[in-house]
Amino acid sequence: MNEKMRHLESKPSTSSLKLSIISLTAVTLVAFLMRMLSYASVTANGSITFTGYDDFYHMRRILYTASNFPHSLNFDSYLNYPYGFEIGWPPFFDLLGGLLAKVLGGGQPDLHTIEFAGALLPVLLGILTIIPLYIAASSVFDRKTGLLGAFIFAVLPAHVSISRFGAVDHHVAETLLSTAAYAFFILALKWAKDGSFSLTSLKTIYSEKKLVKSLAFAGASGLCLALLIFTWIGAPIFASFIVLYALIQTTINLKAGKNSDYLLICSIACLFSTLLFTIPLSAGSLRSGLEMSAMHLSWFQVFYVFSLLAGTFILWGFSLYISKKGMNWKYYPGILILVLGAGLLSLRIVSVESYAFVFEGINFFLGKGEYIGTISEALPLFLDAQGNLYLSPVLAAFGFCFPAALAALFLLGLEWKGENSKPEGVFFLLWTVFFAYLAISQRRFSYLFAVNVSILTAYLLWVLLESLNFETEARKLIKSGQTTGKNTMPVLQTGKETKLKAKSKQKMNNGSGLKKGQDPDYFKLVSSLLLFGLIFIPCIWMGSVIAKSTGSIDPEWQDSLRWLRTSTPETSYYLEPSETPEYGVLSWWDYGNWIVYLSRRPAISNNFQTGVQDSALFFTTDSEQEGKAIMEKLKVKYVIVDKLMASGKFGAIVELAGKNIENYVDIKTVNGEGGFETSATAKKGFLNTEIYKLYELDGTNLGNLRLVHESTAEKDDVKKNSVKVFEFVPGAKLSGTSIPSQLVTATLELSSNTGRKFTYQNKAVSDKNGSFEIIVPYSTENMAGGVNVSSAYSLNAGENITISGIQVTESDILKGNRVEVNLSKVN
Structure with missing residues (x-):
């Protein structure tokens, strides 16, 4: 009988x-279909x-890794040229991208296979994230919440955008x-708490399956x-969160008079x-010596994790002392x-560099830094530039x-307040507040949240x-449909007895196929469907728009x-970038990765x-x-x-040049038809800049830069963002004599590769002897x-x-070369 009962109990599970x-x-x-849109x-x-900017440099590294597996590209002579x-x-x-390329390419992948593997990798990793999300949600709440949370995550635009194909x-x-790290830690907490984990239990741990x-x-x-540390340079902060949680949970336990051995x-x-x-994992990427750098894989990460481990022992020691x-x-x-303050002070005394790294990391997560203000994705979530x-x-x-998430966070705070708190619940709430x-501080971290x-x-x-009562009403609706379906069957049969039985059943069920009071409440069902629609329809719509959007280039x-x-x-040296290439390409840093990967040319500045x-x-x-001096130096x-x-x-360019934008444009706020609008009017300072002369004047008044290509128009013949390529050349010197102190102008009519006609001019003033020299970058040979x-x-x-x-x-x-021209003899 007991065996039978156990069998019956296992069936629902x-x-x-x-x-x-x-x-x-x-x-x-x-999730797969959304990300493959x-x-x-x-x-x-x-x-x-x-689809992005950094994507192109990741592809450069994946290309290198697939060709030199398992080695990765750690130094690149094509960046920060020369x-x-x-x-x-x-x-x-x-490394994962290179491995996937090797697998898909049978060990010898071509370029297309490598690029396909790189484009597919985020889709696979994004789908895999569903598993630890489900585990975490099911452990903190229940399976229903885990499944529904997984469905929402599958279509949430914040994650679709970083895990779509490409x-x-x-x-x-x-x-x-x-x-995955936090889901496993939640499981560890649950099993430890259920198994009454303590110091004494460690002696007999092998007999305690829960503790193992x-x-x-x-x-x-x-x-x-x-x-994670082997993936992102800022990852030590995620390990720090474990210690932060241990501190807060131990404080809660001490206040409630509970033991914290299991937690620590x-x-x-x-x-x-x-x-x-x-x-x-880091050993293969460590540089020689005992260098401590937070900007590269070094002994800093090892030292940092060791410090966190030592800090946790200190937490435990103090909790035992206070409890005893x-x-x-x-x-x-x-x-x-006080201990933390003393630790930071000691770190400053022992290693000023490591101390600086810690605060640089804190500033990064606070959204502060020299370049962060010029990066759109690093702006606060609720603010514009x-x-x-x-x-x-x-x-x-x-x-x-x-x-909805903010409302849920508020409800959970009330539900788990005081004695009702549970370790995994506190961990989830702190995890949520952290992310x-x-x-909120930097919108790019929306994918984590x-x-x-x-x-x-x-x-x-x-x-x-x-x-x-959605589940109850849904069951009623399903049961109603099933019953209605059964009651229609006898009508199709012949025979007096069958029809009478069917008629009798219909009377007994009041014509609804259900007992009295068991009809579905359609108002509740419709309200429930509206709630689903309110959550899912905007996400699916926006997620599909993001997924279908074209790339950044x-x-x-x-x-x-x-x-x-x-x-x-x-x-x-493109595929073996250890030696210095012949020349570099200068543009703004936003476009550096494109230049390196798509053009296979060195970039002065990149992302x-x-x-x-x-x-x-x-x-x-x-x-x-x-x-000219900058170009020659680089x-x-x-x-x-x-x-653009x-x-x-241009504002970001001026800021990073250490100059004041007010010297270049006059910015005013005016009351327009749509409210207050910002207008910018160019000043003389802007008209004299190199960027204005190149883009707007096609290099006029510049002697060493010549236009060699401009981007062709799109199919509708409308250019959205014209791109112009200039070549830096020594330039020929048109020299001769004229009237002293005379303005001499050289003019040349040209047409670009698109057929657009433009005029090049350069000027010089003759000296007191009438001598002049004008450097020109164009030859008269087509x-x-x-x-x-x-x-x-x-x-x-x-x-x-x-x-x-x-x-x-x-x-x-x-x-x-010098080309002599004598204007003094011309009448």
Whole structure:
């Protein structure tokens, strides 16, 4: 009898498990389809166009790793040209991309296979995140919340945007590994608490399965944290959260008179595992010596985790002392704050560099830094660049899930207050507050907060659905449909007896197929469906819009970079970038990764903010000599500018040049039809800048830069962001004599590769002897497929002195030859 009862009790559990597996499979399919909506736009024209800026450098590393597996690219001579740059990104994400490429390519992948693997990797990692999310939600709440939270996460735009096909960035790996680390830690807490984990229980741990499972889950959490450190340079902050939680939970336990051994043992096991795995994972990337750098994988990460581990032992020691002495619980946080202050002071004395790294990291997460203010994705979630309230980012990332999550957080705070708190619940709430702060301070961290928002929204939705008796009413509706279906069958049969029986049953069920009082409440059902719609429809709509959106690189840049790769001298060492290439390309840092990957040319500045100072000074200078000196110092051969650099990005360029925007534009706020509007009027200072002369004047008044290509128009013949490529050349010297102190102007008519006609001019004033020299960058010999001349040079000195038909060869331009012209003999 007992065996039979046990068998019957196990059936619902087995059935529930099967339902969970089926539901998770459905969630995975939905998540996969959402993230593959970008496939058409990413693979348009038979090639793969990635969706972001950093994606292109990740692809460079994946390309290198696939060719040199398992080695990763740690130093790149194509960055920060001509000095090269040591890459701070840890290599795990790119190693995964290289491994996937090797698998898909049968060990010898071609370029298309490598790019496809890189584009597919975020989709796979994004889908995998569903598993730890479900585990965390089910452990803190229940399976229903876990499943619904997984469905919300599958379509939430904040995560779809970083895990769609073609979004080759390590952010998706951060989300997966942080969620997995915290889900495992929650499981460790649950098993430890249920198994009454304590110091004495460690002696007989092998006989306690729950305690063994707890340590195993804590170890798995540590492994995930180590992999996270191997993925993102800012990852130690996620390990710090374990110690922060241990401090707060121990304080709660002391106040309630509870034991905290289980908590601190789990924390120590987790951090010890992190330390053990961090050392071998980082060993291959460590530089020689005992360097301590937070910007690269070094002994700093090992030392940091060791410090966290030591700090947890201190937490434990103080908690035991206060508990044994019966002291007031308030002493505990007070003493620990003093210990923390003493620790920071000691760190400053022992290693000023490590002390600086700690505060640089804190400033980074506070959204402060030299370059952070110029990065749009680092802006606060609710503010625009001018500091005005701006709701579009939060609605685009979360839809109505954000206010739902805030309401759920408030309800949980009330529900788990005081004696009702549970360790895993406190951990989840602190985890949520931590990630909420990151997302609100810098909108780019919305992808991390997406996990918590999904779970909280699912919790609130179930609270509302239960208040509407949704499950009960849904069962009634299903049962009503089944009963109605059965009652219609006898009507189709023949025979008097069957019809009478059917008629009798219908009377007994009041014609509804159900007993009295069992009719579904359609108001509650419709209300429940409206709640689902309110949550899911905006997310699905916005998620699909984001997934289908085209990549960050527009056709104008693609055209120009394609030309740069095929029509300029090839540089060396692209696939083995340990030696210095022949020349570099100067543009704004936003476009550096595009230049390196798509053009396969070295970039002066790129998205690591390398070479930013020189680039900013070049584009804002009003001195041709200063601009030339910068190009010669950096061995620049090509300069690329676009419309945005001469408009929307110009403010950031000025800021990073250390100059005042008010010297270049007059900014006023006026009351327009749509309210207050900001208008900017160019001043003389802007008209004299290098960026204005290049973009707006096609290089007029510059002697060493010539236009060699401008981007072609799109299919509708409307250019959205014209891109112009200039070549830096020695230039020919038109020299001679004229009237003393006379303005001499050289003029040349040209047409670009698009057929657009423009005029080049450069000027000089003759000296007291009448001598002048004008440097010109264009030859009068037409070059195939490029910018063509429509006439020879003409020189004008005053109203009545003009000479035309001056020929300048390409050799003159490239060798800096002197071309003599005597205006003094011209009448």
